[in-house]
Amino acid sequence: MSALPTKLETLAIHGGSPVRERLLPYGRQSLNDADIQAVVEVLKSDWLTTGPKIAEFEERFAEWVGARHAVSYSSGTAALHGAAFAAGLGPGDEAITTPMTFCATANCILYQGATPVFADVSPDTLNLDPKEVSKRVSARTKAIFAVDYAGHPAALDELGQLAKAQAPQGQSPLLIEDACHALGAEYRGKRVGGIADMTVFSFHPVKHLTTGEGGMVTTNDARLAETLRRFRNHGISSEARQRQEAGQWFYEMVLLGFNYRLTDIACALGLSQLEKLDANLARRRAITAQYAEAFRDFSAIVVPAVREDVNPAWHLYPIRLNLGTLSAGRGEIFRALRAENIGVNVHYIPVHQHPYYRERSKSKESYPVAEDAYERLISLPMFHSMTVQDVEDVIHALRKVVTHYEGKGARLHLLETRQSK
Numbered sequence: 001m002s003a004l005p006t007k008l009e010t011l012a013i014h015g016g017s018p019v020r021e022r023l024l025p026y027g028r029q030s031l032n033d034a035d036i037q038a039v040v041e042v043l044k045s046d047w048l049t050t051g052p053k054i055a056e057f058e059e060r061f062a063e064w065v066g067a068r069h070a071v072s073y074s075s076g077t078a079a080l081h082g083a084a085f086a087a088g089l090g091p092g093d094e095a096i097t098t099p100m101t102f103c104a105t106a107n108c109i110l111y112q113g114a115t116p117v118f119a120d121v122s123p124d125t126l127n128l129d130p131k132e133v134s135k136r137v138s139a140r141t142k143a144i145f146a147v148d149y150a151g152h153p154a155a156l157d158e159l160g161q162l163a164k165a166q167a168p169q170g171q172s173p174l175l176i177e178d179a180c181h182a183l184g185a186e187y188r189g190k191r192v193g194g195i196a197d198m199t200v201f202s203f204h205p206v207k208h209l210t211t212g213e214g215g216m217v218t219t220n221d222a223r224l225a226e227t228l229r230r231f232r233n234h235g236i237s238s239e240a241r242q243r244q245e246a247g248q249w250f251y252e253m254v255l256l257g258f259n260y261r262l263t264d265i266a267c268a269l270g271l272s273q274l275e276k277l278d279a280n281l282a283r284r285r286a287i288t289a290q291y292a293e294a295f296r297d298f299s300a301i302v303v304p305a306v307r308e309d310v311n312p313a314w315h316l317y318p319i320r321l322n323l324g325t326l327s328a329g330r331g332e333i334f335r336a337l338r339a340e341n342i343g344v345n346v347h348y349i350p351v352h353q354h355p356y357y358r359e360r361s362k363s364k365e366s367y368p369v370a371e372d373a374y375e376r377l378i379s380l381p382m383f384h385s386m387t388v389q390d391v392e393d394v395i396h397a398l399r400k401v402v403t404h405y406e407g408k409g410a411r412l413h414l415l416e417t418r419q420s421k
């Protein structure tokens, strides 16, 4: 493939014909007959919830990611809340996190009455910068919530060491990894899930594996796992099926929990989806390689960086525009791509810039790396069931739009008009 389209095409936003007839979303689930059958079987069984599919899914999931325990939750957000509770977060405590994430990562700190403290990200990965974190760790820090942005693992070893270094001043903060983007990602040869003190996953339909809504916390710590199990079930110390099997009615509520249980219906879907995870990850990695190759010669497009010690899972494919080389801003390029029927998106509006956070923030701090990245980010479609044609359409549309707005494109356009006259 040549770096430039052979002739300049009129953009759809200027009345030309779009690259695609129908909108390609940025992410979506894929379900097959085996998934549907697995759900139907549960619907015909005795247990729609609190039944045997839950432990089965949790055990298989823990094994797949390489963690000792997995505790399912009704969503990734509920799972984050469980992790914040299990870490012991409460009023007066602080937890350090990244502004470059979905707001749920920071919200779960607020659910516990604790204070989120943002730290800026590294320019290459847009993951928490350990140097920035180290400036903010104090005796009040109870947890560090790292996010594996786009599916690229955070600097887990460095962040874990930072947390441990706090130990002399009391109990060391826990490292909680929000791996909602990163199921299947590898960090220094190991899958994420068994590395941080707790790792959180989401099973929303745009993620690698879906249960409709759903989430999971994995940990190697049996005490954390027990707290996580109680918290998702009203704080009750035993589960309904254990009591039924033991012929007992007695139970005790020992902490103030929630009903954050995942159903057997959802877990059956999760088990069936888990079978295809390896293949889906391979597909996402292949699409990524194609994107990176296709945009290599475009100085206006910065593709996501990959550090040497990781193998990302690619939930997203966020490019950054080199706005200095373009005659239009991110907004116009975004609209031009949408007009071509490419369902681009932006991940993320930095959390501290949302009105809820702005109005309550006492800190005047800014996070220049995250804020600069936000101005330039565009997420391209990325999901495992993208067809060869879908990938080609994205490449075609981005080249078409960027070429139009590039200095080089503008010159070429002039040349062509002159030649054709």
Ligand SMILES: *Cc1c(COP(=O)(O)O)cnc(C)c1O
Binding pocket: 075, 076, 077, 078, 101, 102, 104, 105, 147, 178, 180, 181, 202, 203, 204, 213, 214, 215
């Ligand atoms: C998806 C996501 C969540 C929330 O997960 P839900 O299952 O939608 O509640 C949290 N953090 C990040 C980084 C996510 O991408």
